[in-house]
Amino acid sequence: MQKATLLCALVALAILPAGRSVHALESVPVEHSVLIGLVNNNEPGFRAEVLNPTLDYLKKTLPNISFRTVDIAAYKAADDLMRTRPDFVIAPSDVFVTLSSSMSVHPLAVRKSSFAEDANRSLGSTVVALRTRSDINGIADLKGKTISASLPDSLGGWLAFAGELANQGYNPEKFFARIDFDTYQIPEVVGSVLSGRSDAGVLSTCQLEVAQERGLIESGKLKVLNRRNTPGFSCAHSTELYPDQIFGSVNENLSPDTLKQISIALLEMPEKRNTDGVTERDTTSFSWQVVGRFDAISRLFKTLRIGPYAYLRDWSPEGIVKRFSTEIIVVLSLLAFLALNEFRLYRLVRSRTSRLNALVEEKNRMLEELRNLNRRLHAMERNSLVSQMSSIIAHELKQPVSAIINYCAVLQMAIESGARDEGRMAEVTDAVNREAHRISQIVDRVRSYVKRPNSPHKLCRIAELVRRAVESFSHYADSTSRITVRIEDNGAQIKAEALEIEILFLNLLKNAGRAVNKNNGSIEVRTYADEKNVHVAVSDTGPALTPEQFKRLYDVCDSTSAEGLGLGLAIVRSIADAHSAHIQIEQLQPRGVRFTVTFEKI
Numbered sequence: 001m002q003k004a005t006l007l008c009a010l011v012a013l014a015i016l017p018a019g020r021s022v023h024a025l026e027s028v029p030v031e032h033s034v035l036i037g038l039v040n041n042n043e044p045g046f047r048a049e050v051l052n053p054t055l056d057y058l059k060k061t062l063p064n065i066s067f068r069t070v071d072i073a074a075y076k077a078a079d080d081l082m083r084t085r086p087d088f089v090i091a092p093s094d095v096f097v098t099l100s101s102s103m104s105v106h107p108l109a110v111r112k113s114s115f116a117e118d119a120n121r122s123l124g125s126t127v128v129a130l131r132t133r134s135d136i137n138g139i140a141d142l143k144g145k146t147i148s149a150s151l152p153d154s155l156g157g158w159l160a161f162a163g164e165l166a167n168q169g170y171n172p173e174k175f176f177a178r179i180d181f182d183t184y185q186i187p188e189v190v191g192s193v194l195s196g197r198s199d200a201g202v203l204s205t206c207q208l209e210v211a212q213e214r215g216l217i218e219s220g221k222l223k224v225l226n227r228r229n230t231p232g233f234s235c236a237h238s239t240e241l242y243p244d245q246i247f248g249s250v251n252e253n254l255s256p257d258t259l260k261q262i263s264i265a266l267l268e269m270p271e272k273r274n275t276d277g278v279t280e281r282d283t284t285s286f287s288w289q290v291v292g293r294f295d296a297i298s299r300l301f302k303t304l305r306i307g308p309y310a311y312l313r314d315w316s317p318e319g320i321v322k323r324f325s326t327e328i329i330v331v332l333s334l335l336a337f338l339a340l341n342e343f344r345l346y347r348l349v350r351s352r353t354s355r356l357n358a359l360v361e362e363k364n365r366m367l368e369e370l371r372n373l374n375r376r377l378h379a380m381e382r383n384s385l386v387s388q389m390s391s392i393i394a395h396e397l398k399q400p401v402s403a404i405i406n407y408c409a410v411l412q413m414a415i416e417s418g419a420r421d422e423g424r425m426a427e428v429t430d431a432v433n434r435e436a437h438r439i440s441q442i443v444d445r446v447r448s449y450v451k452r453p454n455s456p457h458k459l460c461r462i463a464e465l466v467r468r469a470v471e472s473f474s475h476y477a478d479s480t481s482r483i484t485v486r487i488e489d490n491g492a493q494i495k496a497e498a499l500e501i502e503i504l505f506l507n508l509l510k511n512a513g514r515a516v517n518k519n520n521g522s523i524e525v526r527t528y529a530d531e532k533n534v535h536v537a538v539s540d541t542g543p544a545l546t547p548e549q550f551k552r553l554y555d556v557c558d559s560t561s562a563e564g565l566g567l568g569l570a571i572v573r574s575i576a577d578a579h580s581a582h583i584q585i586e587q588l589q590p591r592g593v594r595f596t597v598t599f600e601k602i
Helices: 002-015 022-027 046-061 074-084 093-100 155-167 185-195 207-213 256-268 295-304 307-313 317-323 325-396 398-417 422-451 462-474 498-516 547-556 570-578
Strands: 032-039 065-072 088-091 106-113 125-130 146-149 178-181 200-204 222-225 246-249 286-289 458-461 482-487 493-496 522-529 533-540 582-587 593-600
Touching: 032 046, 032 074, 032 256, 046 065, 046 256, 046 286, 065 074, 065 256, 074 088, 074 093, 088 093, 093 155, 093 246, 093 295, 093 307, 106 256, 125 155, 125 185, 125 207, 146 155, 146 185, 155 200, 155 295, 185 200, 185 207, 185 222, 200 207, 256 286, 295 307, 307 317, 317 325, 398 422, 458 462, 458 498, 462 482, 462 493, 462 498, 462 522, 462 533, 493 498, 493 593, 498 522, 498 533, 498 570, 498 593, 547 582, 570 582
Parallel strands: 032 065, 032 088, 146 178, 146 200, 482 522
Antiparallel strands: 088 246, 106 246, 106 286, 125 200, 125 222, 458 493, 522 533, 533 593, 582 593
16 A cells, blocks of 8 residues: 555656646645637647647646636637637637737747648648549649548648649639538548549648558558658648647737746647657657748738638729728829829919919000000100191291292282293292192191091102102202202102101201201212112211210200201101101211111012
8 A cells, every 4th residue: 555655656756847746736826727719620639639738738837827728610710719718729820820810819839740840831731642543643634623622721621732723823713623622631531532532632731641650541542743842841742831730829918927938838848759758750749839920821811812811802892992902092192192283283273374364454454554655645746746847837938938928029020110021920920839839738737637647658759759858958048058869760669648758858958958057068868779678868967976966866866956956856757657667877977967767668
């Protein structure tokens, strides 16, 4: 009896962690409990070979914590987790990645089997077919055939192989004539291939080796399609490798010390060893490693458009928004920018248009004011011209009237003396008649300026107008200066009012006459023409002008005489402007001035 008691004590000491005693183990009180959610999977013996050894180790290592479990259905894992609210969860890596996209879960460790050196590359699919099927040697040979697999949401049982098909350019949903999904890979999937019901089957990696080792499948009966070799992984596989089962935390309010203790305990959990201390090479030998990245699973989900990328299959408005959210944001931003820019341009155009309308209105107002000013100026010019013409009548007609009186006196004396020189009397009569008609024309012209704003212009020969002006100038009593006339009578014509042009030349001649009377100078009148214009130049040899006197003559249009005698050039410029003529004034050397009037030739 004592020996049996001693033996039991030794066994208890052997199973305790180093440094602990039976009394210490029994005396550690349970501080709190944690709930672990187990997501169901179709791996044979998972609960007995993985879950129970892990829980036993945690209970022994952390006696102050009570561990409980709850089952979670894989197809509604998120809902069950929200309902049961466990502290931790053990789930296949694909389920864990799906959960991480919808809730707060954090991976702590990943299971590493004895077949893999890297736990993050330890799970995939193995596609098998009967070795006797000579018509099936690769994945391409399976097109249009039948295949068996485990659950469609199982990473190793189907998803990894579906991703391989997609990577090779095939559509997994249309590649096979029929896909049979069974609950368990062994014996259902294997049995389907062995019986010929399916042309091929999909197993999780290492399931074929375990089944052959345990005698469930005859070795060499099946062959692996699309066989790959990955360093550090000893099982045959047909696809890329992914992480295995994940142990992660779910409760964000869990004590950091508890989280730390459980994480350290998992990572320190040793692989199962036999009595000789040699690691066993079967599925009962496993450990937990640090979790790596889930990029491979994310790429697989995106390729198959499942899990977080299931929206890629959804063409509803919500699915389209989720699928093309970045593009939609870019397009909407661009449209918003264009709309804002269009609105800005509209406001700018509206503002500029308003300003332009205001400018147009201002321009129209100014044009109206300008027209009014032109009308007033034109009226003033006409009044000025009438005034000047009246001055001409008062000043210039004194000589013709005196001449008429003298002619009449001579005629009267001839009559009283009884002289009958009819030729002389006719000449006197013609002279009187001519001067009287000229006076009448001037008076009528002055009256026409008052009655109407514009005079009708007719074709006139410039040479004829110059001759008439020179002839009129020669009849004045004070016109004693010498006049030289050089007229190029080439038939040049202008469109003008003849009397006005004659008055223009007459005024130029009279001003020149006043300038040269003081020094007995001379006057020259010359006409010449070019292709477009006809020119009339009146030059005198009057006194030399100082720069100030010439500037006054040029700018103010005053008289050519230094003393400012005569009527000036105002009437000349008025008539020239009315006929679109150009007047040029030149100071001659050593003395004198030349006026050149240019008309457009018709």
